[in-house]
Amino acid sequence: GDSVTQMEGPVTLSEEAFLTINCTYTATGYPSLFWYVQYPGEGLQLLLKATKADDKGSNKGFEATYRKETTSFHLEKGSVQVSDSAVYFCARLDTGRRALTFGSGTRLQVQP
């Protein structure tokens, strides 16, 4: 079935380091793609999204580009902060369905 695969965590970085969290999806149809973030003790929040190939979603310094040729939606940030420590979930929303399919989540720990 349709799936989303994320890199295993935790990812531990020093402040101001460059971040990449890989996300790939199975190439069935033309899903919309999302990154959600869950800060400690809080609920899921939408970070960014892209609805078609070559779209770039961006928010709070994070970016992700919808790459149809590699079926990827990798999350990047040029300079992470301690406050970015959270669990990041990649997700897809398939045409004809309303249910989000999530990856397993990647925990990011940023050290000062």
Next chain:
Amino acid sequence: GAGVSQSPSNKVTEKGKDVELRCDPISGHTALYWYRQSLGQGLEFLIYFQGNSAPDKSGLPSDRFSAERTGGSVSTLTIQRTQQEDSAVYLCASSFGRSSLQETQYFGPGTRLLVL
């Protein structure tokens, strides 16, 4: 309210008891979703409502799980005869429910259920 609210925030119950979890969506949102977040299974879709009807119940794990929505607003997820494997965080989300299927789902803080 400003966001999706859920109650209770935490629930501890004994195996075999029934529990009810409540979700209050964002005002004006006609679509409502239930998901479950557990250690072993990650984030899983349970059920989707459009108004008061549920066109997609495909994620409900067993017939012990049911959900209803009344007045196009509040929804209740009921788990009967709870089992230890039901322990998880139950998340509710809502969206505008327009014809576009690309709209954003907004999540509540979740109800953490522990079955002893």
